[in-house]
Amino acid sequence: MGGSALLVLLLLAVASLVTCAVHAGDEDEGKLLCSCENIKGTCSNGTCKGDICFYSLVNRVEERGCFPHRTRMENCGSSMAGVVYMKCCSTDRCNAFSKPPPTPAPPPKKSLQLWIVVPLALIFIAAVTLCGLMLWLRSQQTHCRLLKDGGDLTMVKVDSREDPTYGELFDEFCTSGSGTGLPYLVQRTMARQISLAECVGKGRYGEVWRGTWMGESVAVKIFSSRDEQSWFRETEIYNTVQLRHDNILGFIASDMTSKNSSTQLWLITHFHELGSLYDVLQYSTLDPENCLQMCLSVACGLVHLHTEIFSSQGKPAIAHRDLKSRNILVKRNRQCCIADLGLAVIHSQSSDDLDVGNNPRVGTKRYMAPEVLDQTIRVDVFESYKQTDIWALGLVFWEMTRRTVVNGIVEEYQPPFFDMVPSDPSFEQMNKVVCVDQQRPSLHNRLHSHPILSAIVKIMKECWSQCPAARLTALRVKKSLSKLEQDNDITIDKIKQDL
Incomplete structure (x- = not known):
């Protein structure tokens, strides 16, 4: 009996050790073993572990791998006929x-009978005639409107689009309306699609x-x-x-690529x-x-960053932390957009979470x-970052x-405090x-002699x-500049009426 009891105790000890070993690997317990295959060489022995297995075909490039549950909706819903094919599954090596x-087979060709060809030809001729008539009427309306407005018909109209046709490109690739960049799987192939x-x-x-x-120009920021x-x-x-805004630099994608045996971050x-x-x-x-107008556009961009949006797909409040003229880009229509969010701080009121990175x-x-x-x-207080x-x-x-002309006077460009520090x-x-001398x-x-600039100077001093x-809030700055713009428009209209 003593020997049997000892044997039982030994078996229980071994079972306990096995149980500990199993729990030591709890990090991967419950995760799927998926087949992993990509050209970036990130797979380990051709497999990976995650919550979801996937197979993707993007621009004729096949990939297999895995990803966590939290990105299931974004990744598994990104299939687009003829562009991106995505299949997700939830069993081992599925x-x-x-x-x-x-690829669906083309429909069989049918011989065209004369009784089909003749009506189609008549419809085509009628459609061409109708389109020509509409174009002629539109040109006549434009001609009359230009003459009525006193316009010069010989003047070439400058392209005034805010951006190129990026909107059309995003309509083609993005249908979620979330206001972010391209779908994740498309972003991972961007470096191969762009020619520097x-x-x-x-x-x-x-x-x-x-x-x-x-066919469009894009900016590629390559990080060291x-x-x-x-x-x-x-x-x-x-x-x-919901970060997308006219006065925030439009984001397309983020990708990494290899050049000269080193990794580039794009x-x-x-x-x-x-x-x-x-x-x-x-x-x-x-x-x-x-x-x-340029001051107002910068203020509008900063308001959008600082404002938290509460909705099912909300946006946290964001403070920039490195706002300067080098980090603000100018569009064709002289509107400004804020760029370089590498130092930004994120805050969400619902969770009171402050993410400083x-x-x-x-x-x-x-x-x-x-x-x-x-x-x-x-x-530890988000408002502090907004105030900076x-x-x-x-x-x-x-x-x-400083670069605004008033009464024929303008100063050369200089950075802030140029005459006080090197x-x-x-x-x-x-x-x-x-801080010590409290210089500004x-x-x-000349700035005080013009109503617009004197008002902007007042706002500057409060900032x-x-x-x-x-200090003023970004929203208060925006409202003050908007009112100034409206008052200025009224003044101009009144001058026109007097003339």
Whole structure:
């Protein structure tokens, strides 16, 4: 009996050890074993573990793999006839033998009888005649309208579209209305579809190239390996639901590719040939009306970032943290859009979650608010980050007003505090000027002689308050500029009536 009891105890001990070993691998317990196959070489022994197995065919490139439950709706719903085929399944290795659906056979040819050909020919002739008549009537209406408005019929009309035909491209690929970029599986093939044409900008964090995709120019921001966290952060934020806005740089896709045995991180966005606001202010001047419209467009973009949208597909509030003229692009119609969200902070009221990311990069010292420079900012409060954006917004407005012509007078472009600190100021130098001496950018007397610019100057000064809580909100800035624009339109209409 003693020997049997000892044997039972030994068996129980072995069973306990086996149970511990099983629980040690709980991380993969319950996950599917899926067949894994792609050209990027990310598969381990031809398999991977996840919640969902998938087979995809994108641009004739087959892939097999797995992904977690939370992306099921986005990925499994991205099939598009003739462009993307996606099949998801939920059993072990269920994707191993998946194949694309067979191409439907063309319908058999039928001989055309004379009694079919004649009516079709008559319908075609009638349709061509009707289209020609409609085009002629439309041209006559346009001609009359131009004459009525006093227009010059010989003047060539400049293309005034805000963007190229990106809207048509997104209509073709995106039907969810979520306001993010292309579907995830399409994004993963973008680097193979884009042809790089020319380098249009370089910085300490990488290069920006003009590329061609589907006949349209796109901007390709290629991040250096040391700024990988900025690429991850921008990708994460640009994929935020309902972020798309006229005054936020349009996001297309994010992808990685290999070149010369090194990995390149690509962020693909809309391309604006005028470049950044910094570039535009270098070689061109503004009139007060243009200055007002550009200031208002930047404020509108910042309002959209700062505002949380509550809906089934909501948008969290976002603070930029590196707002400056180099991170604002100018469209063909002189509207501005905010770019470079690599340092952005995200906040959701429902969960009171503040996501500051883990990017070691810091903002631009020249545009830093006093509380950032003297390190008194409350880093656990989202409103603090919004208030630093408002400080930087005031400096951007100052840059634009400096290049605005009033009574034939305009100043050359200079960055904020150009006459107080060197070209690459240190943290300590900016702290002394902004916090200790409480200096602000100088304002030319001509700005006070024009009603539009004097109003913008008043807004700027309220954005530069030493006390963060006393600064205007982005919404207040937008409303003040909108009212100023309306009042200006009324004045112009009144002048026309007097004439």
